[in-house]
Amino acid sequence: MARHGNAPGSKARAITLVGPATFWLIAFFLLPLVFVAVASFMSRGSGGAPVPPLTLDQYERTFTVFGPVIWRSIQVAFFTTVVSLLLGYPLAFFISRRRDPRVRLLLLFLVLLPFWTNFLVRTYALITLLQRDGLINGLLQSLGFIAEPLQMLFTSGAVLLGLVYGYLPFMILPIYASVERLDMRFVEAAHDLGANDWRAFWRVIFPLTLPGVVAGCILVFIPAIGAFVTPDLMGGTRGLMIGNLIQSQFGGRGNIPLGSAISMVLLVVVFLGVLVYTRWGQQEET
Amino acid sequence: MSVPGPGPGRPNRSGRPDRSGRPDRSGRAGAFEIDKGRLGRDMAVRKAGKVGLWLSPFLVYLFLWIPIVVLVVFSFNDGASVSVWNGFTTVWYENIFNNTITAGTEAARFQTGLLLAAVRNSLLVAGVATLVSTILGTMLALALARGRFFGRKTLDALFYLPVVIPDITQGVALAVFFNLVFEAVQRMLGVRLVPGFGTIIIAHIAFNISYVAIIVRARLATMDPTLEEAGRDLGANYQQTFWRITFPILMPGVLAGGLLAFTLSLDDFVITFFNAGVGTTTLPLFVYGMLKQRVPPEINAISALMIAASIVLVGLSLIMQRRGNRSGESSA
Numbered sequence: 001m002a003r004h005g006n007a008p009g010s011k012a013r014a015i016t017l018v019g020p021a022t023f024w025l026i027a028f029f030l031l032p033l034v035f036v037a038v039a040s041f042m043s044r045g046s047g048g049a050p051v052p053p054l055t056l057d058q059y060e061r062t063f064t065v066f067g068p069v070i071w072r073s074i075q076v077a078f079f080t081t082v083v084s085l086l087l088g089y090p091l092a093f094f095i096s097r098r099r100d101p102r103v104r105l106l107l108l109f110l111v112l113l114p115f116w117t118n119f120l121v122r123t124y125a126l127i128t129l130l131q132r133d134g135l136i137n138g139l140l141q142s143l144g145f146i147a148e149p150l151q152m153l154f155t156s157g158a159v160l161l162g163l164v165y166g167y168l169p170f171m172i173l174p175i176y177a178s179v180e181r182l183d184m185r186f187v188e189a190a191h192d193l194g195a196n197d198w199r200a201f202w203r204v205i206f207p208l209t210l211p212g213v214v215a216g217c218i219l220v221f222i223p224a225i226g227a228f229v230t231p232d233l234m235g236g237t238r239g240l241m242i243g244n245l246i247q248s249q250f251g252g253r254g255n256i257p258l259g260s261a262i263s264m265v266l267l268v269v270v271f272l273g274v275l276v277y278t279r280w281g282q283q284e285e286t
Numbered sequence: 287m288s289v290p291g292p293g294p295g296r297p298n299r300s301g302r303p304d305r306s307g308r309p310d311r312s313g314r315a316g317a318f319e320i321d322k323g324r325l326g327r328d329m330a331v332r333k334a335g336k337v338g339l340w341l342s343p344f345l346v347y348l349f350l351w352i353p354i355v356v357l358v359v360f361s362f363n364d365g366a367s368v369s370v371w372n373g374f375t376t377v378w379y380e381n382i383f384n385n386t387i388t389a390g391t392e393a394a395r396f397q398t399g400l401l402l403a404a405v406r407n408s409l410l411v412a413g414v415a416t417l418v419s420t421i422l423g424t425m426l427a428l429a430l431a432r433g434r435f436f437g438r439k440t441l442d443a444l445f446y447l448p449v450v451i452p453d454i455t456q457g458v459a460l461a462v463f464f465n466l467v468f469e470a471v472q473r474m475l476g477v478r479l480v481p482g483f484g485t486i487i488i489a490h491i492a493f494n495i496s497y498v499a500i501i502v503r504a505r506l507a508t509m510d511p512t513l514e515e516a517g518r519d520l521g522a523n524y525q526q527t528f529w530r531i532t533f534p535i536l537m538p539g540v541l542a543g544g545l546l547a548f549t550l551s552l553d554d555f556v557i558t559f560f561n562a563g564v565g566t567t568t569l570p571l572f573v574y575g576m577l578k579q580r581v582p583p584e585i586n587a588i589s590a591l592m593i594a595a596s597i598v599l600v601g602l603s604l605i606m607q608r609r610g611n612r613s614g615e616s617s618a
Contacts, residue, residue, distance in 0.1 A: 013524070017429035021422040021495050022441060028492040029448055032459035039462060087346050094343040109604065114350045116596040118553050120573045121589040125353035127577070128360070128368040128586075135356055138369035168350070196328040197335050226452025228556050233577055243454045243556075250458050250560065260462070263455045274450055 033267075040260035048254040058261035066245055070265060073241040076156065077225035080163040081171075084220045085213065087164070088171035092212075095172075096179040108176070115169035123233055126165055130158055130234075154236030162230040170219035178212025179205075218277040222270050242266050354593060361586035368586070378587035401588065404572035411483065411558075411568055412551035415490035420544040422491070423498025424536070430499070431506040448496045457560035460489050464561065482563035489561045490551045497550060498543035505539025538606055545603045549596070 038050075040058055045051030062070075095107045114122060129135050130152040137149040152158055182205065190200040206213075228243030235241070242262060249259025356368075361379075365372035382401065430442060448456065461481075468479040513535070517527040555570035562571060569592070576585055 014429045014432070017425040018441065021426035021445070021499070024422060024492060024495060025444055025448070028460065028463070028488050029456065030444065032463035033451075033455070035463050035466065036455070036459045087342070087349070090339055090342040091346045094339055097339075105604070109600065110347060111350065113597060113600055114354055116549060116553075116600045117354065117593050118570060118573070118589075118596070120555055120570050120577070121357075121592050122353070124573070124577055124585065124589060125357040129353055129356060131368075133367070133369055135369045165349070165353070168346070196331050198331045201335075222450055222452065226454050228454050229574070233574075243452070246454055246458055250461060256462060259458060263458060266452060267455060270450060270452060 036260045036263055039257050040264045042257045044255045044257055048249070048256050050257045050260070058255075058257045059265075061258060062261045062265055066262060069240055069245055070242055070262075072156075073225055073243075074269065076160060076163070076241060077221050077227075079160055080167065080224040081217050081221045083160065083164050084168050084171040085217060088168055088216060089175055089213070092172045092175035093179050096176050096182075111169050111172050119166060119229060122166060123162055123230060126162055127153060127234060130161075153234060154238060156235070156239050159227075159231050159235040159239040159241070162234045163224045163227055166227075166230060167220045167223055170223070171216035174215035174219065175209060175212040178209040178215075182208055214277055218273050221273050225269055225273075226266055357586055358590045358593065361590040363586070366583040378584045379591075381584055382587055382591070400567070401572060401584075404567050404569045407483075407566055408552055408569040411486050411490060411566075412548050414487050415494055415551045416544050416548040418487075419491045419494035419547050420498050420540060423495045423543060423547070424502050424540050426495065427499040427502035427506060428532075431503055445496045445499055448493045449500070453493070453554070453556040456493060457489070457557040460485070460492070460557070461560040480563050481561055482566045485561040485563070486558055486566060486568070489557050490554065493554075493557060494547040494550060498540075498547050501543035501546060502536065502539045505536055505542075509535055541606050542603055545599065545606070549599055 041054050041056070042050035043053045043055050043057070091111070095104055095111075098104045098107065127134075131137075132149045132151070132153070134152075136152065137146075140146045141149065186204050186208065187200050190204045195203060225241075226243055227241055228247055231239045231241040231244055232247075235244075242265075246259050246262050246266070249255050249262065360368050360371075362374050362376065363372055364375035364377070426445060430438065430445075464481060464485050468481075472478050509532075513531055514527055517531045522530065553570065555574060558568050558571060559574070562568070567575070573585070573588070576582060
């Protein structure tokens, strides 16, 4: 390593290696974001285009008109994260405690596979179960539990379910990684010192696997808060989220500065999440 | 304030039965009263935990799999319903493969043609984007892991950003960007550019580079640096060392990164949605369009085929990773 670093020409080589990817990320990722940031302070011109007079109007509108939707999106993303944690932690723990590595691999495969299936296909699969003439309503009706089909689709509950279904593996994988690293001798020590399973879990296991939990929560929260497809297909008008607001401003008769301002608010929420991650995650690493 | 150290004869304060199964030979056990109530509570906690730890994963697996299994089962349903079973058929699959609609209309035939075009578009976009992003991402990973240069830390942060920033933000930002660039080009050169394959592929490369770099870098971190040094000691120059030693060891990581990029590319809907043009409908865009308008009976079969394709992809990546781990162990 040291030899490479000091070898003549290695600096030029590093720049050659880094150059193309950096160019790509700056030109087609960072620069567009800067454009959006600038556009969010501009006024709406013809066709929704951003035009010069600088203003804070877009942010004012974002909070006054769309405040409730933004707040609801944060709540939905929060509950998605909580439900995913409650479902994902026991599963990750269960998988990592299997002794046979082949069983662990198989159980992980069974988590990964739905995850690698196209997101729209998974959403559609869920829709076919929940819709008015779907399987759940059909079963409940034929068993005589309900007379009329239940309205399950196009509710906030459906969006929550869809998001949990979509992002649960993001919760399971990091928790699995940290439970697998857990030294079970600590747990035995806790038992020897008189802790029962409940206490051993909350005092030893959970704190030691917290980095995985925090990572999982962030990995679920971020895509959930920016979700577009799930609320679009499963939420209807009552399940609108930030993503749908942004999309509607970039369509035909949209307002690009307003959409940009909403995007910036979304980015701030996401960065707050990342901040939580770096705070808590690093605390546990050292 | 000395705490009695753990010994073979030390009674268990929690009242938990000694797991080692050794008989208590100290003869002092009677001196400690076993708290029956606490023992009972602790055993109840353990029992509840055991039941919960089996039941909850079972239910989560059901939750993950029931929708998919139902979808695949009903792709063989003789009828358009997704809740009433009318008998077994493979007609929907035949329609897709033969492009000959036996029980459909002209509209259905049109759909099948569009579907095949969407599959071709998706493969084209994912193929090109994977190739470019795998090369650029691998180069980036090599430089970040080995090189020392100004701004490395900043670059490190920059290349994690596409992973955390919501895809809707990336999608609309690129759309605004392309719009402005296209306007500028038209004003200066008089050439009218429109979004299409170019914009989709550029966007996919932009979000794939980071994922490839992360995976390749993880592989580099586990690699033994003395191997490269040995190669150089034996007189190999930088190029020879790289192609004879570094690259072969890195290969499983590069392939895994490429496969992830390919999957992400095939799966992406949101970023493609904002940067697609006329005639560049990819498979997810096609599925979205069908869900938004009229759901044709073939959609279950299409979805089942997509699930099958992802099984093959996941299987391949697992095999590759295992092979990579094995070669990594033997070379370490």
